[in-house]
Amino acid sequence: MKTLLVIDYQYDFYHPKGSLYCEGGEKILDKLTEFSKSPFFDLKIFTQDWHPKRHISFASTHNKEPFTALDGDILWPDHCVCGSLGAEIPKTLSDNADIIFRKGCGLKIDSYSAFRDKSGNLTPLQRFIREDDEFYICGIATDVCVSYTVKDLAEFCKNIFLVEDLCIGVTPQKHNEALSELAGFAKIIKRINK
Secondary structure (H helix, E strand, O other): EEEEEEOOOHHHHHHOOOOOOOOOOOHHHHHHHHHHOOOOOOOEEEEEEEOOOOHHHHEHOOOOOOOOOOOOOEOOOOEEOOOOOHHHHHHHHHHOOEEEEEOOOOOOOOOOOOOOOOOOOHHHHHHHHOOOEEEEEEEEEHHHHHHHHHHHHHOOOEEEEEEEEEEEEEOOOHHHHHHHHHHOEEEEEEEOOO
């Protein structure tokens, strides 16, 4: 089975007015939408950060400045609050999903990976993994949620393809650094025309 996994393509990450905008995120929307319509894929899963207000990952929750560290974790600006504009996946894209999986929903536990939360618990998406299946992964941010997802998936599956031109990092430099690291876990490919 061939599964497309689109990670966190949400307003707060891809839109220039988003609270955690990743440079260039808006530029891949049309290509990502086209790619997600492909009949090449048997299953299309999209992840969606879906945080409650005062989420543990928010700097404001701890009265800290964004991007400071606390207990080894980076604190982020408030982002992807459930039900907000910032949490939205563009409709032209979300209409192509078979499954939209919300993560980071608990107040006290974050989840960068689609397959495991920060406490190490496996998510319900784990049941869709078959060792010989092919997973095609893209989305935002290459160096955070995409990276954690690829690494966790690699524990269960050997056929992982990271679609580099449909991924955006927190910064272009971090994107390139993550691609170098992830080459040890996945095959790095350009968008396929299927």
